[in-house]
Amino acid sequence: MADRSDIAISLRGLGRDYGDRAALAGVDLELPxxxxxxxxxxxxxxxxxxxxxxxTLLRPSRGEVEVxxxxxxxxxxxxxxxxxxxxxxxxxxxxxxxxxxxRFQARLYGIDDDEAAARIESDLDLLGMRRRxxxxxxxxxxxMKQRIAICRAVLHRxxxxxxDEPDSNLDPEGREAARxxxxxxxxxxxxxxxxxxxxxxxxEPEKARAEADRVLELRIGAAA
Amino acid sequence: xxPSRRAFAAIVGKDLRTELxxxxxxxxxxxxxxxxxxxxxFGLDRTALSGSLxxxxxxxTLLFAAVLGINRIxxxxxxxxxxxAFRLAPVDRPVLFAAKATVLFLYLLVLELIVVPVFAxxxxxxxxxxxxxxxILAATNLGFAALGTLISSMAVNSRARDLLVPLLLLPLxxxxxxxxxxxxxxxxxxxxxxxxxxxxxxxxxxxxxxxxCLVGYAVFDFLLxx
Numbered sequence: 001m002a003d004r005s006d007i008a009i010s011l012r013g014l015g016r017d018y019g020d021r022a023a024l025a026g027v028d029l030e031l032p033x034x035x036x037x038x039x040x041x042x043x044x045x046x047x048x049x050x051x052x053x054x055x056t057l058l059r060p061s062r063g064e065v066e067v068x069x070x071x072x073x074x075x076x077x078x079x080x081x082x083x084x085x086x087x088x089x090x091x092x093x094x095x096x097x098x099x100x101x102x103r104f105q106a107r108l109y110g111i112d113d114d115e116a117a118a119r120i121e122s123d124l125d126l127l128g129m130r131r132r133x134x135x136x137x138x139x140x141x142x143x144m145k146q147r148i149a150i151c152r153a154v155l156h157r158x159x160x161x162x163x164d165e166p167d168s169n170l171d172p173e174g175r176e177a178a179r180x181x182x183x184x185x186x187x188x189x190x191x192x193x194x195x196x197x198x199x200x201x202x203x204e205p206e207k208a209r210a211e212a213d214r215v216l217e218l219r220i221g222a223a224a
Numbered sequence: 225x226x227p228s229r230r231a232f233a234a235i236v237g238k239d240l241r242t243e244l245x246x247x248x249x250x251x252x253x254x255x256x257x258x259x260x261x262x263x264x265x266f267g268l269d270r271t272a273l274s275g276s277l278x279x280x281x282x283x284x285t286l287l288f289a290a291v292l293g294i295n296r297i298x299x300x301x302x303x304x305x306x307x308x309a310f311r312l313a314p315v316d317r318p319v320l321f322a323a324k325a326t327v328l329f330l331y332l333l334v335l336e337l338i339v340v341p342v343f344a345x346x347x348x349x350x351x352x353x354x355x356x357x358x359x360i361l362a363a364t365n366l367g368f369a370a371l372g373t374l375i376s377s378m379a380v381n382s383r384a385r386d387l388l389v390p391l392l393l394l395p396l397x398x399x400x401x402x403x404x405x406x407x408x409x410x411x412x413x414x415x416x417x418x419x420x421x422x423x424x425x426x427x428x429x430x431x432x433x434x435x436x437c438l439v440g441y442a443v444f445d446f447l448l449x450x
Contacts (some may be wrong), residue, residue: 017291044403055312056311056312057308057311057312059449061268078311080314080315081313081314082313083312084307085312087305089304089305089308090305091304091305091306091308091309092304092305093242093300093304094300094304094308095237095240095242095246096238096242100238100241101441104238105342107230107231107233107234108231108309108310108314108315109312109313109314110227110230110231110314115256152309194400222292
């Protein structure tokens with residue numbers, strides 16, 4: 001039997017309803033720490049809902065959920081700061097610049113100002129945004145917002161990455177550059193040897209299957 | 225600095241920077257208040273007010289100007305994903321309540337710094353009551369800020385938030401307004417300020433502030449749940 005401390009995500013019968021409609025039903029999964037999971041499925045199959053449940057942003061309606069050894073929703077507060085979440089929305093304030101958003105984020109996570117400045121410059125540089133870091137977010141294109149959102153998601157160097165279509169809005173150059181921040185375990189420039197578990201929603205099944213250790217296919221209302 | 229204080233300072237700093245840059249709330253609040261004073265001046269056909277009438281005019285105007293700010297206080301969090309970003313961060317959720325209430329308190333302070341002198345120029349012949357009025361303004365602002373933050377956080381996720389905020393806020397703010405107007409009226413008498421029951425009304429304001437600060441701090445965690 002596997003050591004429970006080696007398990008990053010454990011789901012047994014996870015379900016989530018929106019009113020009378022089941023967005024997720026009967027999802028079972030065990031994912032080791034440091035592994036990479038691709039979540040596939042058609043629109044409306046609950047991929048984003050699954051990520052939001054794992055990110056502690058939504059409560060599960062039923063089933064058992066354990067993330068990084070913490071049971072949800074009871075111990076969700078212990079997980080804060082351990083999760084890097086990149087959703088459909090960039091979670092950036094439009095009237096602040098890219099750098100100001102990242103500095104604000106760093107302060108919320110209690111990162112020392114000097115350390116935060118070093119991380120921000122290095123991450124912006126990796127994504128080709130260093131020169132444009134002082135533009136207001138409202139002036140960015142969708143692709144530039146996505147690049148800053150990626151920096152935001154990993155600024156606190158999380159143990160679990162939850163990525164909802166991370167390549168959306170990125171050009172090929174941006175996709176390649178983003179791998180250093182949200183790619184596979186061997187590609188991450190910031191992980192420094194510690195295991196980072198990666199869960200990514202994708203609409204490219206072949207690419208996702210080739211890159212991930214495990215694949216979870218969701219159907220509308222259930223897991224395959 | 226503890227993580228909570230750092231987060232508190234970060235949120236307050238972010239909101240003030242955004243307001244200075246965009247001027248979305250304060251100018252509207254000031255314009256509303258000044259326009260209302262002009263309407264009162266011509267509507268009442270009076271160049272001088274004193275006592276309870278002066279108190280009623282100033283607090284009615286400040287209350288409705290405050291509603292404009294309260295309506296907007298959580299809008300960036302709602303529209304730009306700030307709630308999610310905050311819920312993911314390792315910060316106690318009441319820190320957001322405390323930070324937003326502080327921002328609202330500061331907005332009200334700036335509003336009053338501008339519009340109370342305008343009120344005095346329009347309506348007051350005796351200005352010495354304005355000095356003790358500062359204490360009443362500060363105590364009332366704290367109640368507005370605590371209750372306004374609480375109501376705004378409840379209403380912000382609704383599409384009818386512009387309607388919900390006044391519907392929920394106005395009945396709850398009645399005790400605060402009674403205390404504020406009752407404490408202010410003797411200070412704005414034409415013959416000069418009197419301190420009749422000043423301490424009693426200040427105590428009522430303090431109790432109200434304490435209750436809604438505690439309620440906000442206690443329930444805010446639940447309000448941010450999905």
